[in-house]
Amino acid sequence: MPANGAPTKITQGTRTKGGIGESTLRPDGTLKVTGEFAYSSDMWHEDMLWGQILRSTVAHAEIVSIDTSEALAMAGVYAVMTYDDLPTDVRNYGLEIQDTPVLAHGKVRHHGEPVAIVAADHPETARRAAAKIKVDYRELPVITDEASATAPDAILVHEGRDDHHSGHVPHPNIVHRQPILRGDAAAAAERADFVVKGEYTFGMQDQAFLGPESGLAVPDEDGGVHLYIATQWLHSDLKQIAPVLGLPERKVRMTLSGVGGAFGGREDLSMQIHACLLAMRTGKPVKIVYNRFESFFGHVHRHPAKLYYEHGATKDGKLTHVKCRIVLDGGAYASASPAVVGNASSLSIGPYVVDDVDIEAIALYTNNPPCGAMRGFGAVQACFAYEAQMDKLADAVGMDRVAFRQLNAMEQGTIMPTGQPVDSPAPVAELLRRVKAMPLPPERQWESSEGSDVRQLPGGLSNTTHGEGVVRGVGYAVGIKNVGFSEGFDDYSTAKVRMEVIAGQPVATVHTAMAEVGQGGVTVHAQIARTELGVTQVTIHPADTQVGSAGSTSASRQTYVTGGAVKNSCELVREKVLEIGRRKFGSYHPAWATAELLLEGGKVVTDGGEVLADLVDVLEGESVEVEAEWRHRPTEAFDLRTGQGNGHVQYSFAAHRAVVEVDTELGLVKVIELACAQDVGKALNPLSVIGQIQGGTLQGMGVAVMEEIIVDPKTAKVRNPSFTDYLLPTILDTPIIPVDVLELADDHAPYGLRGIGEAPTLSSTPAVLAAIRNATGLELNRTPVRPEHLTGTA
Amino acid sequence: MRVNFTVNGRPQEADDVWEGESLLYVLRERLGLPGSKNACEQGECGSCTVRLDGEPVCACLVAAGQVEGREVVTVEGLADFAKQRAERGGCATGACGTDGKAGTSLQDAQHWAAKGQDSQTGEGTELSPVQQAFIDAGAVQCGFCTPGLLVAADEMLERNPNPTDADIREALSGNLCRCTGYEKIMDAVRLAAARQGEAV
Incomplete structure (x- = not known):
């Protein structure tokens, strides 16, 4: 029995059907396709x-x-x-x-x-x-940006603050500030042969869950x-x-x-x-x-942000330093802003090796709509900016953009700006290599023997072009996201697992308070129980507060943490079942005392494959139940002055290549393909893993080319609160999304898995922006890009 | 007001309907059929797509009074609808009707009746090909878009049993999904089309 947080591996047999690693189907699938699932x-x-x-x-x-x-x-x-x-x-x-x-x-x-x-x-x-x-x-008067929030005579959005951040912020209209200082960025800047600076704007995105x-x-x-x-x-x-x-x-x-979906909202x-x-x-x-x-x-939205970056590199392409300042608009109430600041600052330079950094992230109180959690949580805004900078710097140095990233890519052992070593695989260069190696989609796919299929062109069925003025562009990006709640948070989960005989069959029941929001946690819990307990039938008890907390379905954490809790409770149940078996049948066979025992296919077997007993016989007249909490490795707070601290549990990496076609006359963009390569550690359910990566990728594309809540800067009123005016990608807007999944185990995590839900949302946006820049030659320092930004009529 | 119409082959009567109520509200709140979803109630998301005399419509944009005397098929009746279409036409797609035209004629829609709702046998749920394909292909995550997509996809396959990818995208462009990135939905519709093709 591994202790909490200790390296874990698959200790149990994997021959039981429907266990981890298989693409088992959702237990709620039938209810969801028949309209009977009760939202x-x-x-x-x-x-x-x-x-x-x-x-x-x-x-x-x-x-x-x-x-x-x-x-x-x-x-x-x-x-x-x-x-x-x-x-x-x-x-x-x-x-x-x-x-x-x-x-x-x-x-x-x-x-x-x-x-x-x-x-x-x-x-x-x-x-x-x-x-x-x-x-x-x-x-x-309304406070809508950093200037109005921190003006000397600014009205305070909240008077008399006495929260645990109010003591260290430079102004009461700043929710939280996190600097990160490591090395000597000013001295390192002296060594730079090339320096690029940029100011970036990230628009307010909505989670737009459908339920x-x-x-x-x-x-x-x-x-x-x-x-x-x-x-x-x-x-x-x-x-x-x-x-x-x-x-x-x-x-x-x-x-x-x-x-009906959540995404942080x-x-x-x-x-x-x-x-x-x-x-x-x-x-x-x-x-x-x-x-x-x-x-x-x-509900709260994704923080819009202003990001100010300076990157330097030597003439042989090595990064010298990064200075950056990230200003997040938290809106009227704090929500998750402090934690978003922690993420934005600690992940602000991306998956690269830079020893000398000067970083600051703040979240403002304003009268804009409150902002908080959304898939990617502070890392999304930063990724958009640092990846634009990496392209600019590669161009300045005169290197290929992908090769420049690979030269500076972090790997296992790299020290983060927070001083935290990355102690599991970090295949950043490899993900870029893989995504670049995928075949490019053919040119001019709209051309057919029957003329142009406008559905394949920018503007689509609006029939705005038959290919005239359409230019292709390709862009790359890679990102880093933390997994789990960080900065010393007690990020535990609880699982209650019972095993008994029902109608002549051994059945496991898994009860957690995990919110199934569509991600497929319920599928994975059943798979874990099958693998660990060797049963076919697993009942997933409805989630409620009659069992201990599972923590949040966010931060890419549930398969790791509640999955870990289910695994742990199953292991405890298994020990008890084996104890019962030894008590009942131990005298019949010496292997009960001497061999490593597994539960497989409804039986107790030795690691050599010898069957000792049927689970039905072991469990006859007994039921075994365990409710236990499970914790991953503890983390630390970031120092409030230097940002140093082992603040994160695990990191997650994805890379994208975007291929776009732009009607340069009308400023219309069609994303043709968004290829993704991601390291998932271990794919517990490959079908669901790919679904998560594709869904996250599309949300990243949405904020690249269409999604933005427009807030009137004069009145702070929302101007587009509808699906008529806030545009979500439709199936016609959506590119093909080929996915290459890498599985490099993280020895600290259950089964070696890596939280996967958010990383693909990060690099998707900058990859699309890079592709549009590549097609148009425009600088494009804000997202989403609208037609007027491409036609010079903004 | 009172509204009489047919839902999934069963005559229904809704009383005390306020004139401003939508078909969606009557289905969900008065007839106990919440399968049609309420994601936007603005006609933008397609989650409430139902067949009205055979035509796919957003139930949120149809006033309850407009359905008086008409035929509605919701996701709850989709499996039976698809099955009876296949049996009736001797053709899994329903596209080989006697008049030689694709699609469900008004007359066919009115003669269709579900058996599902009275069934308490509890046998394994029978699904239409497109429903089964959505499960098998991983096209369901949160599932809130699923009912509308199923009704729309089923209708598209009825008209066009061998759709190209562009055809599928065009037919489903009125149905938003926020979870899947649509790739698995494309897979599901391709799978349903292929299975129907094999069945013929």
């Missing part, structure tokens, strides 16, 4: 009411008065609640800093902030009642409440919800409903507390379902 917005209860949230129409204002009388008087309305109706003194929540009001108190700090909530017997009644609530706002924020709160007889909810982390929600309701955590029961609470408040107030079940318009206001 949080599908919940229904006899006699239920509908909740509606009234949101601020302005970004920054004092609330002079709220008049709910007309709304309350409407037929069908059961409750209207404002800040004054909150049941306890705990009226704020937040992931790390509890700065977010459940309902606005005297002030609103961003467009769309919740001000009042309504429960009614029909959703339209609830909407109309909310519209009848009169809120008198006295508008305040809207929704859930059903049912009042319990004991005065508590049962919440059926789509979230990324049940126990984190619980910790924030219970105090506001004035309930002990045991009286807030949470069950995970079907989750469900780390923060949305309608959870509101639904519970209305259910407790009315004594009736309350369902809240956002529509898409509201969803754009209902």
Whole structure:
């Protein structure tokens, strides 16, 4: 039995069908294709009411008065609640800093902030009642960028801060600041033969999960409440919800409903507390379902960023130094901003060897929409900028762009800017080699014997070109992402595993609180149980708070951490099963005492393959259950002045090659191919691994060429809260995405696996930008690129 | 108001429908058929795609009153719909109808009836070829786009049993997916088409 965090390997037989390494199919697949899978917005209860949230129409204002009388008087309305109706003194929540009001108190700090909530017997009644609530706002100037946030006379977005970052930030409108100083960047710059500088802008991206924020709160007889909810982390929600309701955590029961995607957007609470408040107030079940318009206001987004970089290299192409400053806009509330700052700073130079760095990352408080977690989490913005710099510097040195990266690529043993050694495989140069070695897609694929197929051209069915003015470009990028929660966070998970005989078959039941958001964790848990316990039948218990925390489904961590917890609990169960076997049958065969025993194919076998007993006979009349926590290696905080510290658990690497075709006359881009090579350590489910890589790749492409929440800089109001105006890639916009999977085991991780979900989201964006630059010769220092940036009409 | 229409071959009656309600709302909240999804309710994402008298439509953009007397097929009835189409036409694709034209005629759509909803036998769920292909190809992640994509893909294969990749992309361009990057969806539709081809 390996200790927590110690190197682990496959100690169990792998001959059981459906174990790790196979592309087993999703256990929820049939329900999902027949429409029977119950998502949080599908919940229904006899006699239920509908909740509606009234949101601020302005970004920054004092609330002079709220008049709910007309709304309350409407037929069908059961409750209207404002800040004054909150049941306890705990009226704020937040992931790390509890700065977010459940309902606005005297002030609103961003467009769309919740001000009042309504429960009614029909959703339209609830909407109309909310519209009848009169809120008198006295508008305040808006803070929208670094200059307005840190001006000497700037209004403070949050007065009287006393959080654990307020002591070290240079201004109260800065949430958190993380410098990283290593070596002597100024001295190293003297050695540089070439220096390139750049200023980059990263737009605000939305997670745009398709299942809207929704859930059903049912009042319990004991005065508590049962919440059926789509979230990324049940126990984190619980910790924030219970105090506001004035309930002990045991009286807030949470069950995970079907989750229609997440991508970071469900780390923060949305309608959870509101639904519970209305259910407790009315004594009736309350369902809240956002529509898409509201969803754009209902969750945090990816931090938009300004990034300032200086890179230097010697004439033989070795990096001398990097100086950079990353300014993330955290919006009105902290959300995950401090951790995003930690990632952005510690991963800011990318997967390269640079001994002399001067790095600073900050997140601002502004009146823009709150920003927090989204797939890639701070590493995405940095990757966009450092990869643009690497191309520029390669050109300055006169080297091939890929060769220049390979020359400077980190490898196992490289020291990060934080001083942390990279102690598992880091095949950066190899991933670049692989992605470059893939065959290029043929030129002019739109040409056929029947003329041009416009679907293959920029502009597509708009029929804007038959190939005139269309230029091809190719670009490369590579990135580094951390896996798991960093900076000393106690990032554990819990798994309860039971083994028993049901209907004459040995069956394992796996119970965790892991949020299945589509990633396929439930598939992998069943595979792990089969491999470790040698059974065919595995039942995945619904995720709820009746078992210990699984931590968040984010940071590419669940297969590593909850997978690790399932593996660990299975190993403990296996030991107990073998003890029972020794007790019952030990006297029949000496191998029970002397051989290494495995569970395989429903039997206890020796490592030599000799069958000792049937699991059914061992387990007859007994069931074995273990609930245990599991932890990966501990991490450390980054020093607040120098950024030094072993802050990360594991690193994950992907490289992309993008091929684009650009209609240079109209500024329209068609991405033809986005090839990806990624090291996954060990592919527990190859089909799911490829699905994750392709999905992450496309989200990276989205923010390269179309996806951006537009916030009016004068009013801080969101201008495009819809799928009509916030464009997501459709299947027509999507390139082919060939994937080359490398499996170099990380000896510190369960089965040698590497968290995979986020890395492909990083390098996809800069690869597409590089390809567009290659096609057009333009500098393009912002993403997403819009037609006007390509035609000079911006 | 009261709305009478047929869903998955069964006559349905919805009472106390507010005039502003969509077909999607009536299906999900009044008839207990939440399989059609509510990802945008703006007609942009395709997650609520259903067949209305054979035509694929966004149920969120159809007023409930507009379906009076008409035929609706949702993802819940897709397996039966595909099966009966195959049996009726003697043709797995449904594209070899008596009139020689591809697609489901209005008359065919109106004569179709599901058996699924009354079945309590609990036998293994029977799936349509496109449903099975989505599972097998790994085209389902969070699954929220899946019902709409299945209805749209099934309709496309009915019209066009041998689609090119460009045909598939064009037919499914009204259905957003945020998880998969669409590659496995392409695989699934190609697989369903190939299996249908073998079955003929």
